[in-house]
Amino acid sequence: MNIFLDFDDTLFHTAHFREDMKKVFKDCGVNEELFQSTYESVKKTFASGKIRTYDFDQHIREIVKRSSVKEESIRERVDIFLQNAGEYFFDDAIDFCVSMRSVGASIYIVSYGTSNFQKKKVMASGIGKYVEGLCVGDIDKGKEIQNILSLSDEVISWFVEDRIEHIQSVKEKNPSVQTILLKRTEGRYEDDMNIFCDFEAHDMEEAKEIIMSITK
């Protein structure tokens, strides 16, 4: 069995992480107002595209443009902050990976992000120890999973994700993959189930129960 997992808001408490990162920016002289206004403008740029995302590098560029803050000093501080990224997993995230692997599942992280920062964050979290593969970047999750499946002998595959546009891409290109829409109360998005979602879960414990009950 293959299990494909999203990272942000699925395994990782991105809202907490973001709040703490804001404090790092504050220590570098970026006040709340500047952080928020530049954050909104970066978000808006991407909202016009199909996939909503946040681009760290573009955010830094905007902040530097509108203040006297030094780019290198923010980047240095953020790199130090990233060393603790492993503290931001939801309580059930690692447990899910460990117990699903113990029943023979191969787990892959598929994480969408346009900046190098996303790769750094995922790597720094240490999730690599618990999975077979990491696919992070400006990727189409449907195509990425299609590539992995073309090399896999496994018949059963699952995909757990909190955002509907990624579930749609995966299901359209890989109809045999069972999809679970994850709706955590702590998540930042509130997408609703549609025809591309086979199941809905509220945390990884529930996702595990669904997978075990269908797969056994």
Ligand SMILES: [Mg+2]
């Ligand atoms: Mg997500």
